[in-house]
Amino acid sequence: MERFEINGGTRLKGTVEINGAKNAALPIMAACILCESETILHNVPDVADVRQMAALLGRLGVKAEQIEPGLWKLKVEDELNCHAEYELVSKMRASICVMGPLLAKRHRAQVSMPGGCAIGDRPVGLHTQGLAAMGADVDLVNGDMVLKAKKLRGVEMFLGGPFGSSVTATANIMMAATLAEGRTVIESAACEPEVADLAAFLIACGAQITGQGTPRITIDGVASLQGAEHRIIPDRIEAGTFIIAAAITNGDVHLSNIRLEHLLAVVDRLRQVGVIIDKSNDGVDVSCSRRLEPITITTQPFPGFPTDLQAQTMALLCLADGNSMVTEKIYPDRFLHVAELNRMGAQLRKEGPTVIVQGVKRLVGAQVMASDLRASAALILAGLAAKGKTCVHRIYHIDRGYERIEVKLASIGADIHRVKD
Numbered sequence: 001m002e003r004f005e006i007n008g009g010t011r012l013k014g015t016v017e018i019n020g021a022k023n024a025a026l027p028i029m030a031a032c033i034l035c036e037s038e039t040i041l042h043n044v045p046d047v048a049d050v051r052q053m054a055a056l057l058g059r060l061g062v063k064a065e066q067i068e069p070g071l072w073k074l075k076v077e078d079e080l081n082c083h084a085e086y087e088l089v090s091k092m093r094a095s096i097c098v099m100g101p102l103l104a105k106r107h108r109a110q111v112s113m114p115g116g117c118a119i120g121d122r123p124v125g126l127h128t129q130g131l132a133a134m135g136a137d138v139d140l141v142n143g144d145m146v147l148k149a150k151k152l153r154g155v156e157m158f159l160g161g162p163f164g165s166s167v168t169a170t171a172n173i174m175m176a177a178t179l180a181e182g183r184t185v186i187e188s189a190a191c192e193p194e195v196a197d198l199a200a201f202l203i204a205c206g207a208q209i210t211g212q213g214t215p216r217i218t219i220d221g222v223a224s225l226q227g228a229e230h231r232i233i234p235d236r237i238e239a240g241t242f243i244i245a246a247a248i249t250n251g252d253v254h255l256s257n258i259r260l261e262h263l264l265a266v267v268d269r270l271r272q273v274g275v276i277i278d279k280s281n282d283g284v285d286v287s288c289s290r291r292l293e294p295i296t297i298t299t300q301p302f303p304g305f306p307t308d309l310q311a312q313t314m315a316l317l318c319l320a321d322g323n324s325m326v327t328e329k330i331y332p333d334r335f336l337h338v339a340e341l342n343r344m345g346a347q348l349r350k351e352g353p354t355v356i357v358q359g360v361k362r363l364v365g366a367q368v369m370a371s372d373l374r375a376s377a378a379l380i381l382a383g384l385a386a387k388g389k390t391c392v393h394r395i396y397h398i399d400r401g402y403e404r405i406e407v408k409l410a411s412i413g414a415d416i417h418r419v420k421d
């Protein structure tokens with residue numbers, strides 16, 4: 001196993017290029033199951049989850065090869081296997097994105113039921129309910145969801161759950177609907193930019209979709225889809241993480257390949273904290289005043305404050321001048337970073353789905369354990385600001401979703417090293 005060793009206290013300075021969005025790349029790769037010809041994808045991040053999706057697609061008869069950094073070629077070679085097995089699904093929940101495409105194109109999908117994970121319960125009922133409404137038979141066999149349908153039918157459906165819309169359920173239904181008979185309308189669809197990017201890809205393949213990026217998406221089924229050439233949108237969560245890295249070190253950093261319109265809630269909140277975020281010619285300049293103001297944040301579906309930046313923002317608020325409140329409305333148990341940040345001298349108190357953050361003058365280096373992707377990022381950020389040395393253990397979590405984060409941080413002055421245990 002590997003760990004990061006960080007000597008905190010350096011102000012970050014320089015330019016960082018943001019990679020393509022992991023959460024856009026994964027469903028778009030899965031969508032290639034639907035296509036008759038080759039797809040070329042640009043701006044694909046080199047992260048473990050992308051390699052994992054390529055491995056799963058390989059088992060499902062889709063040749064997925066990386067041609068050069070960021071550039072992937074995908075093409076269906078055979079359509080015999082429709083089974084996404086436990087061994088692969090248990091490593092990556094986004095594997096569920098193959099369900100809609102397999103069902104629509106091969107008339108059968110067998111996908112191991114993903115369990116809970118470190119960020120809490122992650123039900124998948126909306127995925128199967130939506131596909132059942134389109135005419136699929138759904139069964140649970142030995143822990144696998146088995147779906148069958150000779151032909152899916154377009155239908156009007158409400159896809160909202162108890163916590164609002166679902167990103168990957170919207171993706172699955174939208175992908176399945178592209179080849180269904182007639183019109184599908186998804187009400188309470190996820191509005192996340194990654195869903196809109198998937199729609200843009202599907203449209204380039206020949207799909208008929210309108211309303212992407214809004215809570216009502218309409219899809220008119222077509223007979224077939226061809227492959228297409230597509231550029232993945234920049235990763236708004238990686239961008240947000242680097243904005244906070246600049247802020248927490250009182251740095252002065254320029255970020256390129258970033259779309260600020262995907263980060264409006266984050267920019268709004270961070271400006272209230274005192275972070276200076278200015279659009280420049282080819283990106284965004286970030287710097288920070290010395291005094292951080294406390295704020296209140298509540299995570300929400302897009303365009304609200306993203307749950308995937310909750311932990312990182314909490315690390316920053318640890319150093320604010322006063323008490324902040326952080327409420328998690330998407331995953332009420334996504335707080336495993338709280339105890340680890342407290343080991344670094346933070347004053348955090350959890351009360352139900354809310355954490356009260358009492359700002360402290362400084363954080364101190366410590367041994368801490370990463371529990372999931374975004375919690376790992378929060379601990380690295382805290383380590384960058386802390387006095388002394390921080391060791392972040394179990395960093396395989398971070399490699400799932402950030403491309404060589406330590407190399408990028410070191411390139412703007414951070415003292416961070418990857419060390420083998």
Ligand code: EPU
Nearest residue numbers: 023094122123124125126127161163165166167168330373
């Ligand atoms: N939900 C249900 N029923 C369902 C599905 C979801 O109640 O059938 C609930 C969830 O429990 C949660 C809420 O709906 O409370 C939203 O979950 P969603 O389905 O949108 O999450 P997801 O599609 O599984 C994606 C991202 C996550 C991100 C969430 C929320 C991908 C591959 N994953 O997950 O990303 O946190 O949306 O924005 O796109 C990450 O990158 O670190 C990550 C966890």
